[in-house]
Amino acid sequence: MPSTAARDRLVQTALELFYVDGFHAVGVDRIASEAGVGKMTLYRHFRSKEDLILAALRRRDEVFRAWFTRALDAAATTPSGKLVAVFDVVDAWIKGAGPGNQRFRGCAFVKASAEYGDPDDPIHAAAAAHKAIQLRQLIQLAREAGATAPEQLARQLAILREGAIAEAHVAGNVDAALDARRVAEGLVGAALPHQ
Numbered sequence: 001m002p003s004t005a006a007r008d009r010l011v012q013t014a015l016e017l018f019y020v021d022g023f024h025a026v027g028v029d030r031i032a033s034e035a036g037v038g039k040m041t042l043y044r045h046f047r048s049k050e051d052l053i054l055a056a057l058r059r060r061d062e063v064f065r066a067w068f069t070r071a072l073d074a075a076a077t078t079p080s081g082k083l084v085a086v087f088d089v090v091d092a093w094i095k096g097a098g099p100g101n102q103r104f105r106g107c108a109f110v111k112a113s114a115e116y117g118d119p120d121d122p123i124h125a126a127a128a129a130h131k132a133i134q135l136r137q138l139i140q141l142a143r144e145a146g147a148t149a150p151e152q153l154a155r156q157l158a159i160l161r162e163g164a165i166a167e168a169h170v171a172g173n174v175d176a177a178l179d180a181r182r183v184a185e186g187l188v189g190a191a192l193p194h195q
Contacts, residue, residue: 007045009035015056019108023053023115023123050123053112057126060108065133067099079144083157083188086138087181090161094168094177106169110162134158146192153191160184 013035017026028049032042046052068089075085094104109127116123135158142150142157164180167173 003045006035006037006041010037010042010045010052011055011059014052015060015108016102018053018056019060019102019105019111023112028052053123054126057109057112057123057130061126061130061133063099064108065130068093069137079141080146080188080192083138083141083145083153084181084184086157086161087164087177087184090164091175091177091181094165094174104168107162107165110166131158142191145188147188148191148193150191153187156187157184160187 010031014026014031017031017034028042029039031052032039035042042052046055071089071092072082072085075088076082092098096103098104109130113124113127116127118124119128135154138154138157139150142153147153160180160183161177164176167176167179173179
């Protein structure tokens with residue numbers, strides 16, 4: 001049990017530090033120290049810093065997607081409503097109501113892919129996989145809503161969502177997701193067959 005607890009503490013501590021200060025800037029000595037374990041304990045659980053980064057990204061993916069899905073289900077009940085409510089959930093995240101109520105500092109997966117730019121790097125691949133899962137969720141919602149071109153609508157909404165996240169992080173526009181929501185309403189309305 002203590003071994004699992006130490007591993008979990010290392011992953012959570014690493015995730016928090018990476019999110020705030022970046023992946024390259026945070027060293028294993030600092031992670032071990034802030035997690036309250038020795039460096040040897042860290043290396044018993046992870047062969048390298050890269051393995052720890054991958055574990056941290058897996059944790060972030062699981063926690064973030066679970067939170068996002070719950071928030072989306074609470075925000076809307078229909079597939080078409082959820083396609084638009086995606087931006088309400090992003091707005092809540094930007095304004096500090098995300099998983100763990102952690103201060104918004106952009107997307108951890110975009111940060112990871114920027115620091116590990118080679119598409120063949122496992123860290124970059126993990127970031128891309130997270131985005132692919134999110135896109136598949138939008139495609140499924142678009143299909144359930146009856147969109148005439150669900151993949152196209154999902155890609156447009158994904159680009160709009162990513163733009164809102166980047167605008168909020170880089171430019172400090174805390175209402176970026178609400179601005180994007182208005183555009184999303186038009187896209188969703190145009191993509192659904194008129195009844």
